[in-house]
Amino acid sequence: MKIAICGGTGFIGQALCKRWVAEGHHVMIVTRKQPDSPAKNKSVQYVTWDDMKSSPQVFEGLDALVNLAGASLSQRWTVKGKESIRNSRQKTVSAVADLMHTLNQKPSVVIQASAMAIYGTSEDLTFDEQSPSRVMDFPSEVVSQWEDAADRIDVERVVKLRISVVLGNEGGAFPKMLLPYKLGIGGKIGSGQQWMSWIHIDDIVSLIDFCIQHPEISGPVNAASPHPVTNDQFGRTVAKVYHRPHWFPVPAFLLQRVLGELSLILLKGQRILPAKALEHGFKFQYAELHNALSELKNNTR
Template identity: 45%
Template sequence: MRVAIVGGTGFIGRALIHYLLEQGDQVVLFSRSADVYRTVPDFKHVQLVSWPPQREAVSLAEMEAVVNLAGETINQRWNSKAKKRILSSRVETTRHLIGLIKEQNLNPKVLINASAVGYYGTSVEDVFTEESGPGADFLAEVTQAWEKEADQAAHYGVRVAKMRLGVVLGHKGGALEKMLLPYRLFVGGTLGSGQQWVSWVHIRDVARAIAFAMVNSDIQGPVNVTAPHPVRMTTFGQTVAKVLGRPHWLPAPGFALKLLLGEMSDLILKGQCVKPDKLLEAGFKFQFPHLEEALRDLV
């Protein structure tokens, strides 16, 4: 399969490219810094094209699938300027992508658009599936706007799968290294109340789920990409401590994290219990369904 990826130079994009190449797929990577990445080993076997693409640069019409991962990181203090960048980077790139599809410069069978479980808002008690409605906080608003743009591709005969990612655990990026650091320093402990849910997923299963959605015509609309066994924050920390052979003893109170991180502390102090019903019903098998085995693989 010929796959075009937008925003594929980051943590998830690199893992996806590696997996697709393992499967024998051809990958075209669109990047605003294409020339910079031509000498990077991770992209040695992909075709790099500047974004936005020029018609003569590559035969876009031959792309069978498009994966949109573009968007500025949310791991920053959420002041008004940052919020604007986080939202616009997702919406504007997706809008441009839909424009290429409308003009038939791109004619894929499927658009895989990244999203996030932040769509649902936060709760200590509720369990969210793809049938659940949206929340009302900042991340919920961002994901709703992002998904609304992606949905426009359906008007042009393109199947759209909106992959709502949980907390992605992996090497060289994501949240895991920051979460491991206190334990490596023997000062790990519960963050906040400890009752907040962590809907996590192994980076390998993210890549596998995206590839699964590309070829499975029954997968469309919202798709929760989270392991089938989310855990509460206290259990997450205790499992990290067990895997690393470190103590779990020094709590980090919520007010301290709020002072340090501002509104972004919601990513840590609040959470949601999200289940991947659609993937499981379609027959997807998680390689790492349980947290301890995922951490042992990564650590």
């Protein structure tokens, strides 16, 4: 297959590229600028966002496009920061939509990144793909607008991948979450009862590939393990697997004072289930948190 990955130099994008190159596919990585040195593997081709606009013909004949690009929510939510987050997502989705309108041979599927924030937060409710979106804070507002923009993408299938916390050693949130435990000061955050939906990096890579390979899948797809945990359960499992203490609670007011509105990401959560993936027969390699963390520990470089 010929597959383009927008945001292909990021955490998930690199893992996708590694898998697909190993399987013999041709991967186009869309990034802001060309790397200083050429790709070591001839199966990997780097193109820029400017190339997408000025030379769309290089994208003719794609089998699939995966758009993971967008500024991280993990930055200060100042007025400027919020605007940057909104604009980066709108801009990249619009670029993909414009590309699809230009191509003569469009890919049959676009996998568009989204996020679990679309459901809002709750300690009591459980969400699957049939649950309505709930705009109740900045993250849910951003993701709702993100998904609305994806409706402009004119291809046979658009999959809106609602991503939970991705666990891996090479990037994402997990190395930062693990650090307090390595330092011996791990503990629950706030009440510890807020839900944390998560997925192992290998499983999200497999799920993206699964969605491409199964033409009956479209629309929202929750990228999350079938076994979410509370913040306190997550911390206790980390402590057990890594043989570190779980004792030092971080009060909510302290996080709010230090991080401001950004503390919402840590103090609120969503319990989401991957109903659509399971319905279509997807098998999670790491469905249980203990197994996922054990694999990460055993494969730490």
